[in-house]
Amino acid sequence: LAVIAAKLNCAPDVHAIKEALALALPSVQGQMENLAVDMGYTPGVLALFYKVAIGSGVAPLVIFMGVGAMTDFGPLLANPRTLLLGAAAQFGIFATVLGALTLNYFGLISFTLPQAAAIGIIGGADGPTAIYLSGKLAPELLGAIAVAAYSYMALVPLIQPPIMRALTSEKERKIRMVQLRTVSKREKILFPVVLLLLVALLLPDAAPLLGMFCFGNLMRESGVVERLSDTVQNGLINIVTIFLGLSVGAKLVA
Structure with a gap:
C-alpha cells in the first residue's frame, strides 16, 4: 500500500495501513x-495444549478455582472497609486502557478498543484473568499480555517496598494488625454463595471466572472435602500452570 501511494504521489496513511494489516492478518x-x-500437516502437541487449555478457557478457570481454595475471606468479612483497598486497585486497569487508547490516538501504536481492554487487565496484576480476557478479546496479543502480566506480578516484591517506605512512617509500618472479630463458619460459607449470585445477576460475563473462584473457596470453607481442597490448592493448580505456560509460550513470536 505504501508503494502504491508513493507511485501516485500521495502521502501514505500509516494508521490506515496498520489497521488494514491488522484486519487482514x-x-x-x-x-x-x-x-x-x-x-497433510496436523496440529502439534503445543497447538493441542493451546486449544484445550486456553482456546476453551479451561486453564484460567481451573487456576481460579485453586486460588479460591487458597483464599481466606475472614479478615475481609471482619473488616469490610478493606474492600476499598481492593477496589482502588481497579484504577490500574482503567489507567492502562486509557494509556493504550492514548497511544492509538496519537498514532504511536495502533490498538483497537478490544485490544486496549485486553491490555488494560494487566493493570489488575492477575495473570489468569489477563489470559482469559485476552483470549476472548485479543487472541493475537495473548502471548505478550501474559508475559507482561506475570512479569508485573513477579516484580511486585521489588516495586512495593520503596513505595511503602515513601508513603508510610516507620511507626506506621510497625503497627500489628489484629482481626477485629471472629468470623463464623456460616458467614464464610454464605459469602462465596452470595458473591456468585450477585456476579451472575450483575456481571454474567464474569460469572465463569468468579464462579470457579467461589466454588474453590466453598470447598475450602465447607470442610467436608478437605482432600479435594488440598489437591486443588497444590497439585492441580501446579499441573495446570505448567500446561498454561507451554500454551502461552507457543503463541509468542521472537
Whole structure:
C-alpha cells in the first residue's frame, strides 16, 4: 500500500495501513492453516495444549478455582472497609486502557478498543484473568499480555517496598494488625454463595471466572472435602500452570 501511494504521489496513511494489516492478518492465518491441512500437516502437541487449555478457557478457570481454595475471606468479612483497598486497585486497569487508547490516538501504536481492554487487565496484576480476557478479546496479543502480566506480578516484591517506605512512617509500618472479630463458619460459607449470585445477576460475563473462584473457596470453607481442597490448592493448580505456560509460550513470536 505504501508503494502504491508513493507511485501516485500521495502521502501514505500509516494508521490506515496498520489497521488494514491488522484486519487482514486473521484471514491470512486462516488461509495458511487451510493450506497446511490440505498438505497433510496436523496440529502439534503445543497447538493441542493451546486449544484445550486456553482456546476453551479451561486453564484460567481451573487456576481460579485453586486460588479460591487458597483464599481466606475472614479478615475481609471482619473488616469490610478493606474492600476499598481492593477496589482502588481497579484504577490500574482503567489507567492502562486509557494509556493504550492514548497511544492509538496519537498514532504511536495502533490498538483497537478490544485490544486496549485486553491490555488494560494487566493493570489488575492477575495473570489468569489477563489470559482469559485476552483470549476472548485479543487472541493475537495473548502471548505478550501474559508475559507482561506475570512479569508485573513477579516484580511486585521489588516495586512495593520503596513505595511503602515513601508513603508510610516507620511507626506506621510497625503497627500489628489484629482481626477485629471472629468470623463464623456460616458467614464464610454464605459469602462465596452470595458473591456468585450477585456476579451472575450483575456481571454474567464474569460469572465463569468468579464462579470457579467461589466454588474453590466453598470447598475450602465447607470442610467436608478437605482432600479435594488440598489437591486443588497444590497439585492441580501446579499441573495446570505448567500446561498454561507451554500454551502461552507457543503463541509468542521472537
